[in-house]
């Protein structure tokens with residue numbers, strides 16, 4: 001397949017763009033690309049912008065079932081209100097939630113989704129498998145995780161005792177789910193939830209398991225000032241010092257949020273090669289603050305973007321996060337703190353680096369043919385000579401076409417293998433069931 005007459009934004013090391021370019025896909029990979037006319041005639045993109053498929057580095061798909069709750073709460077109060085509702089999820093509702101979340105993301109140009117699933121109510125099974133099935137049916141890549149919580153209220157944790165699991169059961173299930181990995185389509189991460197819901201022993205043993213099995217490691221960290229107070233009280237240290245204590249400061253780890261990092265923490269992340277999932281909308285929604293992303297990038301830290309769960313970012317749109325990352329960086333550091341292309345890089349190449357996926361995130365020969373095509377002839381881009389910057393500044397947008405591994409997932413702004421209305425209908429049935 002050859003795509004011609006598009007503005008190709010490669011996101012390679014040099015930031016190469018072909019303003020009138022072409023790209024050839026073969027066997028699910030980018031075969032070649034260049035400027036001007038293609039070697040043979042191809043499909044005419046009429047000047048549309050082509051970017052790598054976006055990479056989401058932090059999400060909780062099940063939370064599509066519980067939007068617009070605890071509307072004025074901070075993180076801890078929000079969690080306390082939602083834990084009991086989430087205790088009702090099962091395989092059926094998880095599947096409906098995953099289809100909705102993944103469909104929303106695909107329609108925002110997102111081809112790879114990391115899902116941090118950490119709620120496993122007793123007696124349920126098949127939750128992670130349900131997400132993997134939903135991703136497979138839609139045609140997107142998933143990085144699923146066996147998350148966990150084993151520190152309940154009676155032991156000083158935040159979640160209710162009824163929602164925490166036995167440590168050995170968590171580790172055994174993680175070992176089992178590691179077997180789901182599938183050649184670039186399904187990747188499994190080990191992801192205990194947070195310092196305030198997981199025991200020190202489970203943090204340590206999770207790292208041991210991940211390293212033994214060659215899996216990546218993820219957790220929430222330094223999201224709010226309340227979390228700092230909590231770490232101080234429970235462990236007598238900061239969240240980053242706690243990560244050091246449990247053996248997590250290494251290149252196979254990335255953490256969500258990292259809003260409250262000191263300058264020394266930023267240097268530590270750089271030196272120890274720890275990555276960050278920046279989730280600007282969720283952080284604003286919960287009043288948590290704004291992560292020091294300019295400082296992290298200047299220090300050389302890997303940073304990607306996450307929508308976070310749709311209970312704290314009701315819009316599961318990764319392109320919106322690209323724009324939001326730009327805006328909050330400028331709100332924090334002034335107009336030169338981030339360019340439109342820097343922001344787009346966070347959502348593509350940055351995310352791939354965070355997930356340790358050098359096969360994704362840029363359009364170069366040999367990389368996976370995951371690409372998003374954005375129309376430039378709509379009302380919102382009139383007058384924008386720089387269509388790439390115009391797209392970012394005027395986001396979000398429904399993607400016109402999304403290819404994952406060279407296959408169409410979205411075509412003419414519609415899902416190819418699924419029916420959006422049917423997904424929405426089923427999802428509402430499951431959300432109502434959860435409320436009962």
Ligand SMILES: [Zn+2]
Nearest residue numbers: 220256308309
């Ligand atoms: Zn989260």
